Amino acid sequence: MGTTQSEQVKKSLEKDCLVKLTDVTKDYGKKNVLKNINLEIKKGDRIGIIGPNGGGKSTLSEIIAGIRKPTSGSIEKKDDLVLGIQFQESKYPIGITVIDMIKYYLDTFSIEMKESELLELMRIYQILGFQNKFVQSLSGGQQQRLNILLGLIHNPDLVIFDEVSTGLDIEVRSQILDFIKEKIVKTDKSLILVTHSMSEIEELCNKYIYIHRGEIRDSGSVESIVKEHGSVHDYTWKKFNEEKKADLEAEYLAEKQHQKEKNEKKNKFDRIISSGKIKNKNIPLINLLLKYYIKGFAVPFFMFVFPILMLFLIGNIFTSSANTGGNEEVAKNMIHSLVGSYASMAALGVGFFVIPATIIEFKASVLMKRIGATNIKPIFFLLSVVVMGFVFVVISALWAILWAGIIYGHKYGWDVTSKPYDVAASIFLFIPVLLLSMTLGLTLASMFKSTTTYNAIVNVIYMPITFLSGGFSPIETVETSAPLKAISWINPFKYSINPFVEAWNGKYTFNLENGIYLGVSCALIVIFLIIPMFKLRWQD
Numbered sequence: 232m233g234t235t236q237s238e239q240v241k242k243s244l245e246k247d248c249l250v251k252l253t254d255v256t257k258d259y260g261k262k263n264v265l266k267n268i269n270l271e272i273k274k275g276d277r278i279g280i281i282g283p284n285g286g287g288k289s290t291l292s293e294i295i296a297g298i299r300k301p302t303s304g305s306i307e308k309k310d311d312l313v314l315g316i317q318f319q320e321s322k323y324p325i326g327i328t329v330i331d332m333i334k335y336y337l338d339t340f341s342i343e344m345k346e347s348e349l350l351e352l353m354r355i356y357q358i359l360g361f362q363n364k365f366v367q368s369l370s371g372g373q374q375q376r377l378n379i380l381l382g383l384i385h386n387p388d389l390v391i392f393d394e395v396s397t398g399l400d401i402e403v404r405s406q407i408l409d410f411i412k413e414k415i416v417k418t419d420k421s422l423i424l425v426t427h428s429m430s431e432i433e434e435l436c437n438k439y440i441y442i443h444r445g446e447i448r449d450s451g452s453v454e455s456i457v458k459e460h461g462s463v464h465d466y467t468w469k470k471f472n473e474e475k476k477a478d479l480e481a482e483y484l485a486e487k488q489h490q491k492e493k494n495e496k497k498n499k500f501d502r503i504i505s506s507g508k509i510k511n512k513n514i515p516l517i518n519l520l521l522k523y524y525i526k527g528f529a530v531p532f533f534m535f536v537f538p539i540l541m542l543f544l545i546g547n548i549f550t551s552s553a554n555t556g557g558n559e560e561v562a563k564n565m566i567h568s569l570v571g572s573y574a575s576m577a578a579l580g581v582g583f584f585v586i587p588a589t590i591i592e593f594k595a596s597v598l599m600k601r602i603g604a605t606n607i608k609p610i611f612f613l614l615s616v617v618v619m620g621f622v623f624v625v626i627s628a629l630w631a632i633l634w635a636g637i638i639y640g641h642k643y644g645w646d647v648t649s650k651p652y653d654v655a656a657s658i659f660l661f662i663p664v665l666l667l668s669m670t671l672g673l674t675l676a677s678m679f680k681s682t683t684t685y686n687a688i689v690n691v692i693y694m695p696i697t698f699l700s701g702g703f704s705p706i707e708t709v710e711t712s713a714p715l716k717a718i719s720w721i722n723p724f725k726y727s728i729n730p731f732v733e734a735w736n737g738k739y740t741f742n743l744e745n746g747i748y749l750g751v752s753c754a755l756i757v758i759f760l761i762i763p764m765f766k767l768r769w770q771d
């Protein structure tokens with residue numbers, strides 16, 4: 232009675248114990264990936280975690296590191312335990328350089344280091360020469376070297392390494408393994424090493440645990456397996472043969488049985504995954520892109536749900552009596568104008584987000600290499616994205632107009648909410664909006680290499696542009712404010728959206744001002760076409 236939790240922890244941990252896991256389980260949603268794990272990591276333990284893919288090795292190491300919480304069970308750690316960690320996927324914040332990261336660690340752990348020592352360290356890890364680069368612009372192997380350096384620089388008691396040698400060339404790998412031996416093995420520090428490289432286990436570890444399907448199925452000393460099986464490799468091979476094959480076979484039989492039962496219910500209809508009849512290689516690419524849009528890019532939400540929410544919110548705010556003084560006529564004009572502005576901004580959003588994000592994401596990912604390997608030329612990919620962008624632009628605009636009618640049509644009439652007052656001019660003047668949106672998308676795609684940077688910058692740019700273009704309020708409201716009108720001249724979309732909205736409101740006349748607007752729009756379209764022609768390179 233009266234003892235605090237940390238006192239209980241201290242009591243239950245034995246003297247040499249650094250971390251103790253008791254009955255730890257982990258679920259991701261409904262999926263159970265760790266079952267009743269009991270493990271003690273003592274001072275001097277260097278534990279290799281081995282086992283097949285998806286067995287739960289990384290999850291366990293992340294729980295030990297404290298960056299994931301177990302679903303149940305307890306994890307106790309020695310007070311003041313200093314951890315060093317490196318994980319398979321280590322993302323760093325945008326704008327942080329290699330040297331920033333190193334200094335951050337040195338400062339956090341109050342480590343004194345002379346410039347000459349730091350220089351020597353960077354030489355060993357072969358990161359000299361790019362210490363001022365952004366971490367996220369490093370290659371996989373360079374980033375891995377930095378991860379390891381950051382895992383060891385503060386002289387931790389327990390180091391957790393997940394796939395430590397992935398991406399390293401043989402020379403760097405051997406140097407870094409020597410460094411780990413020097414820093415951990417010789418100093419009797421503790422190590423958790425998740426790896427598929429059995430020689431690493433033999434070189435660096437004194438204990439092992441074999442994890443399969445979230446369970447520790449075997450554990451012991453590395454020395455004993457080498458004695459009994461010749462090498463850790465031979466032992467693991469034997470375990471794979473015994474356990475993984477049996478599991479895979481059982482999984483296959485269960486799935487087959489499941490399919491059989493399903494098909495019996497469905498009139499014995501066996502679904503065709505691929506008929507093998509498609510000859511045009513662009514169709515599978517378009518299918519893949521559609522899947523990316525539907526499952527990965529959240530197009531259904533941004534194109535279909537978001538406009539409804541926005542129209543509902545901003546429409547109600549702008550037609551509220553506080554804004555219209557209770558005058559129905561003002562409210563009607565307000566909603567009509569707002570719908571025109573919003574529809575054009577919804578269209579522009581496709582150019583701003585969907586087109587560039589798709590190109591950057593595919594270009595930067597291994598997916599493009601796989602697509603390239605099927606002899607699809609990058610130009611086909613670009614064309615597909617632009618053509619789909621065109622369809623999305625038109626759908627976005629029509630969808631916004633349709634929903635404006637559904638939400639406000641009963642109150643103000645469908646003619647007022649959803650019909651342009653000058654139909655022919657509106658359709659004609661929508662063309663520059665559409666072209667500007669798509670060419671701008673290509674330009675943005677040519678300017679960014681990573682989607683993260685792109686998203687961060689573009690969201691910041693998009694908000695004021697949307698505001699100045701009437702996406703959050705009718706353009707006329709923006710134009711009645713002298714300071715806002717002055718700022719709006721730097722908004723490149725003003726020049727295509729203003730004539731379109733004028734036509735939408737039935738006020739378009741071809742005068743000098745509109746002539747200049749359309750001239751600027753055409754010039755911008757040409758510029759936005761020329762930039763990607765020079766900058767959008769596939770192999771850098």
Ligand SMILES: Nc1ncnc2c1ncn2[C@@H]1O[C@H](COP(=O)(O)OP(=O)(O)OP(=O)(O)O)[C@@H](O)[C@H]1O
Pocket residue numbers: 259264282283284285286287288289290291
């Ligand atoms: N964040 C997550 N959300 C949902 N499921 C996840 C998540 N991380 C991992 N999983 C699932 O948990 C299971 C265990 O994954 P884990 O990465 O721990 O395995 P592993 O043994 O390290 O695999 P590998 O050898 O391939 O690295 C896998 O089925 C994986 O799909």
